[in-house]
Amino acid sequence: MADLDRRDAQLILAAIRVLAHRLERSPRPDEVAELLALPEATIRIRAASLQDLGAVKLVESAFETHLEVGDHLRVEDLPEIREEALAGDLADFDRRKQAEAEKMARLFEDGTFEEKRREKLTQMDRDLRAFPKKPRNPFGDD
Numbered sequence: 001m002a003d004l005d006r007r008d009a010q011l012i013l014a015a016i017r018v019l020a021h022r023l024e025r026s027p028r029p030d031e032v033a034e035l036l037a038l039p040e041a042t043i044r045i046r047a048a049s050l051q052d053l054g055a056v057k058l059v060e061s062a063f064e065t066h067l068e069v070g071d072h073l074r075v076e077d078l079p080e081i082r083e084e085a086l087a088g089d090l091a092d093f094d095r096r097k098q099a100e101a102e103k104m105a106r107l108f109e110d111g112t113f114e115e116k117r118r119e120k121l122t123q124m125d126r127d128l129r130a131f132p133k134k135p136r137n138p139f140g141d142d
Helices: 006-023 029-036 040-053 072-077 083-109 112-130
Strands: 056-060 065-069
Touching: 006 029, 006 040, 006 056, 006 065, 006 072, 029 040, 029 065, 040 056, 040 072, 083 112
Parallel strands: none
Antiparallel strands: 056 065
């Protein structure tokens, strides 16, 4: 339910009503998606959330699914706009990315990266020199 706000819910309910009037039948989710210029998957997910809320009824037949308006007043309980939560998440993401960028900058500025690279190359050189020159014959004919 967190991905749905009152504005989106009312928009979907309005689209269902308009299409029901135009088509003289309950619209399918793909028809609602086409009217709203949204992906069908988005409409299906939001319709399922609205069904859980009781605002929309998903009527499934053997061949297709139709949407009907249920108790439209249920959407009044939804938050007005979900941008606040999204803004908080974006701010948190920006803080984490900034901290990561600062960490990377410190890594390259103080020479830690170059030192670790040199240590790794030295270890690889030691390992390569310790590697046997000629592999042992598995049949014992050395």
